[in-house]
Every structure is written in C-alpha cells, then in structure tokens.
Amino acid sequence: MREAAFAKQNKDKWLKFESVLRNNVSIDPDELSALYVEVTDHLSYAQTFYPNSNTLKYLNGLSALAHQKIYRTKRESRKRFITFYTKEFPLFFSQYHKQLLLSFLVFILFSVIGAYSAASDGSFVRLILGDGYVNMTMANIEKGDPMAVYKEMGALNMFLGITINNIRVALMAFSFGLFLSVGTVYILMKNAIMLGSFQYFFYEQGLLWESARTIWIHGTIEISVIIIAGCAGIVFGNSLLFPGTYTRLQSFVRGAKDGLKIMLSTVPFFIIAGFLEGFVTRHTEMPDWLAILIIASSLFLILYYYVLYPLKLKKRIEKSINLEVGEG
Numbered sequence: 001m002r003e004a005a006f007a008k009q010n011k012d013k014w015l016k017f018e019s020v021l022r023n024n025v026s027i028d029p030d031e032l033s034a035l036y037v038e039v040t041d042h043l044s045y046a047q048t049f050y051p052n053s054n055t056l057k058y059l060n061g062l063s064a065l066a067h068q069k070i071y072r073t074k075r076e077s078r079k080r081f082i083t084f085y086t087k088e089f090p091l092f093f094s095q096y097h098k099q100l101l102l103s104f105l106v107f108i109l110f111s112v113i114g115a116y117s118a119a120s121d122g123s124f125v126r127l128i129l130g131d132g133y134v135n136m137t138m139a140n141i142e143k144g145d146p147m148a149v150y151k152e153m154g155a156l157n158m159f160l161g162i163t164i165n166n167i168r169v170a171l172m173a174f175s176f177g178l179f180l181s182v183g184t185v186y187i188l189m190k191n192a193i194m195l196g197s198f199q200y201f202f203y204e205q206g207l208l209w210e211s212a213r214t215i216w217i218h219g220t221i222e223i224s225v226i227i228i229a230g231c232a233g234i235v236f237g238n239s240l241l242f243p244g245t246y247t248r249l250q251s252f253v254r255g256a257k258d259g260l261k262i263m264l265s266t267v268p269f270f271i272i273a274g275f276l277e278g279f280v281t282r283h284t285e286m287p288d289w290l291a292i293l294i295i296a297s298s299l300f301l302i303l304y305y306y307v308l309y310p311l312k313l314k315k316r317i318e319k320s321i322n323l324e325v326g327e328g
Contacts, residue, residue: 003050010042014062021065036066037091041317044095052245060245064254089265091317094310096235096262103188103230107223110189114196118204128197137201146207147214147284150277159278166222166270170229174236174263181237188230195223213291214284218277220298225266225273228306232262269302 017035043059050056117124126134140148153161169191176183202211239255246254280294 003053003055006046006050007055014039014042014058017066018062021062036063037088038317039063039066041091041314047244056245064250085265085268087313089261090305090310091313092258092261093265093306094314096231096258097307097310099234099238100228100231100306103184103227103234106185106188107192107227107230110192111196111199114193114198115200116196117193118197118200125197125201128194129201134201141205141207145284146202146205146210147281150214150282150284155279155282157278158282159274162218162277163270163274166225166273170226170263170266170270173226173229174232174259177233177236177259178240179237180241181234184230184233184237187233188227191223191226213288213295214281216295217281217291217298218273220295221269221273221276221302224299224302224306225269228266228269229263232259235259235262272298 013035017039020035039059040063043056043063046053046056046059114128118128136149137146140146145151150158169187173184173187176187199208199211202208236255236259239251239258240248243251276294276298
C-alpha cells in the first residue's frame with residue numbers, strides 16, 4: 001500500500017485520537033487502550049514500509065503522547081487487567097519476535113557450549129555447579145534416587161523460594177540490558193552454560209532421560225521465561241543502541257517501558273513454574289506419560305502465548321486494515 005493511501009485511510013482515526021489526547025477529553029481506559037493498540041500497530045506498519053517518512057514521525061509522536069496518557073491514568077478496571085494479558089500484551093509483543101528469537105539462539109548456543117565443555121573437561125561440571133551439589137547428587141544416585149534434591153524441602157517453602165529466585169534471575173536478565181544488551185547476554189550465557197553442563201552431567205551418569213523427564217516438568221516454563229526476560233533485556237538495551245526516529249532519551253524511556261511490560265507478562269508463568277517445581281516435580285515416581293504430558297502442555301502454552309497468538313492477533317489487525325483499504 002502506498003504511503004498516501006495508508007495515511008488517507010487512517011487519518012480520521014489518528015486525528016480523532018489526537019484530539020482526545022490533547023484536549024484531555026474524559027474517555028474509558030479500555031477504549032483508550034484499544035485506540036492506543038491500533039495506533040501502535042499502524043506505527044509498526046509504518047516503521048516497516050515507510051521508514052524516515054513524515055507519516056512515521058507523526059505516528060511516533062502520537063504513540064508517545066498516547067503512552068503518556070495511558071500510564072498517567074491510575075484508575076484501571078479489573079477488565080483492563082484481564083485484557084492486558086488476553087489482547088493488549090500479545091498484540092504488543094508481536095513486534096518483538098526477532099528479539100525473542102535472538103534471546104533463544106543465544107541461550108541454545110551457550111547451552112551447547114556448556115555441554116561440550118563438560119564433555120571435554122571432567123572438572124568443568126564441578127566448577128559450574130559446585131562440589132557440594134555434585135557430591136550430593138552422586139550420593140543420591142548411589143542411593144537409587146538421583147532426583148531426591150526435589151524432595152528435601154517442604155513443598156510450600158520450595159515453591160516460594162524457587163519463585164523468588166526465578167524472578168530475581170529474570171530481573172537481572174532484564175535490568176542488565178542497560179549495559180547495551182551485553183549484560184543481558186551475560187546472564188543468558190551464565191544460565192545456559194549451567195543448564196548444558198547440568199544435563200551432560202546426568203548423561204554421563206546414564207541418567208539423561210530420568211533427569212530430563214523430571215527437571216523439564218518445571219524447567220520448560222522456567223527456562224522459557226528466562227529467555228523471555230532476556231528478550232526484555234535486549235529490547236531495553238537495543239533502545240539505546242538503535243534509537244531509530246526517536247531521540248536517544250525517548251528511545252531509552254520507550255525501551256524501558258516496553259521491557260517492563262514484557263516482564264509483567266511473565267509473572268503468571270513464574271508462579272506456574274514455581275508451583276510445578278514445589279508441588280509436582282518431587283513426585284519422581286509418576287509415570288512417563290504424565291511427565292511428558294505436563295512438559296508438552298507447558299511448551300505449547302509458552303509457544304502459543306508468546307508466538308502463535310500474537311501472530312494471530314497481528315494478522316487479524318492487518319486483515320482488518322486491508323479490508324478497510326479495499327472498501328475505500
């Protein structure tokens with residue numbers, strides 16, 4: 001679609017939205033949010049097809065104005081809380097799939113490096129996991145219960161402890177993005193190498209399947225959320241590196257807010273992962289089919305919410321815009 005046609009088709013909406021924002025007209029927060037999502041979607045479209053254009057500059061300013069208006073509004077309904085997770089965030093996140101892919105690839109790369117290092121150097125696992133953990137696990141293996149570590153603490157205490165620790169790691173992955181994304185890559189690298197060496201350790205003991213079927217009950221969501229937090233950190237860091245049509249300060253503020261929004265989306269998943277590790281993983285006697293079902297369901301939940309559903313919503317918006325253009 002040509003820029004002129006795009007602007008002509010949507011200018012009435014933009015002008016109406018700008019009028020509401022600049023004249024401080026009272027408007028329902030849900031309606032304002034819906035308008036904001038539509039404008040930011042138009043902004044994403046303009047960034048792709050009309051770089052360095054006046055349309056893009058106008059939409060950048062309008063989006064920033066809307067952003068300030070929304071986050072200045074303190075009275076949020078319960079419905080807004082729900083729609084954030086069901087509509088607003090998934091559509092918003094569709095623009096950051098490249099950063100998510102980068103975070104995933106970084107994590108996979110260093111996981112492989114961790115496993116390779118463990119295979120090449122017998123002392124590497126002890127260096128990464130610590131002598132205490134390795135010795136304890138070896139003792140558990142000799143007792144015939146290699147996954148006993150998940151049964152030593154009370155379920156509730158483990159749930160709370162693990163959830164808090166996972167949130168701490170994720171916040172580090174995000175906040176370290178301040179160091180031009182390098183800090184985020186470091187946190188991803190550290191956790192990925194630990195995971196790779198951890199899994200190789202059990203492979204070396206002939207317990208790869210036993211460990212995988214147990215650990216990934218909670219680890220599927222736990223590791224996925226760390227990767228998503230890495231995505232948030234990269235979004236944050238890249239806002240400083242690549243400000244685009246914004247000033248560097250505007251880009252920094254926008255990147256910080258977008259990163260925080262991504263982090264907010266992970267809260268329910270941290271709770272789910274903590275619950276699984278505290279109350280479910282400890283049942284190492286469960287049949288393989290049940291463990292596989294939990295792992296597969298967790299993987300589908302993550303992929304659907306962060307990849308498939310955002311793409312579905314984005315295509316729906318694009319289709320709506322194309323229909324409007326066709327009618328016009």
